[in-house]
Amino acid sequence: MDCDRCGAEAVMHAAYSGAHLCESHFRESVERRVRRRVREDDLLPDDATPEDPERWVIGLSGGKDSVVLATVLDETFTEDPRIELVALSIHEGIDGYRDASLNACEELTADLDMRHETVSYEEELGVRMDSVVEDDPENMAACAYCGVFRRDLLETYAEELGADKLLTGHNLDDEAQTALMNFFEGNTEQMAKHFDASIGPFPERRESDHFVPRAKPLRDVPEKEVALYCHLRDLPSHVAECPHASEAYRGEIQELLLDMEERHPGVRHSIMAGYEELAGVLADEYREEDGDGPDLSPCERCGSKTARDICRKCELVAAVDAA
């Protein structure tokens, strides 16, 4: 089959748009969607200058999503002195998994000549995911512990690195799954938070003084296309599943969405279009109710911002230590 744009051999078919694209037009299409999202979410403020540039910290795991994000952003902004990119990797303490993916991170950041920092659960929190999973003091899925620890370290180190924004490689499938999970759980408050935390355009979000604002510039690109882009460009990425992956509910939603997408191409895009609008309306609604947002104060143990006396991460670390 031929590319719709140039007649060369097509490498993919996007059923949601009907497009057949060759390698070069497909790559261009992915890059265009990332740049458009950066523009539409207003990631680059008018007051960024070469003298006072914006610093974006990219959460880099070495998996395909963050590798593609770092590559496309680097190529987009390499000549733009208003933007500085720094990659931040987290070592969770998972034998045979994270070491290999950190090699991919190092190779990529060396190729891109991008500053790269790595922090580990073991050094920062005194825990390793391999032992957390074994002890499991709270009787939870591995991802539930890991998500709390990772968010805390990304947040803390993004701030320490002087980040104006923290960017992550969530793709369209990830975001559509999260949207559906929030729907199915009836969690409107979470939808409002999602808008303010990472998916709303910056001028429309409630600013928080407490956290480095997050953004997801890859969220218009389906997971399969991210993987295909990574494969076609032969980018250094670590291809393996986390041995502790256990988000059973998300897995069910993923299967449901893939099945729906096959029968109704475009369903992920339309879920997100409606969800973003709804989440924006809900964010407005909740802001009227609780003004400037919840009162946050430093955690008594680590100083992270929390609505409680002791933050969730410190609670979990204490539970793991006691096990």
Add this chain to the structure above:
Amino acid sequence: MDVTCEVVGEGTETLLLADDATYADVCRATGYSPHEVTVLVDGSPVPEDAPVESSEVKVLRLIKGG
């Protein structure tokens, strides 16, 4: 038609497909959705809606983990 299909990292199997099968049918026959794998012919990705023209294909799984 018979198609020899290697699911990368999992193994090789022979698939019996209809004569008008597409590469999306190859994905389904291996138990995957066309949205979670890419089909490679001679090392190059092919559109899933294209009719199967090769007797040997590879299926590359997408992996979770951003």
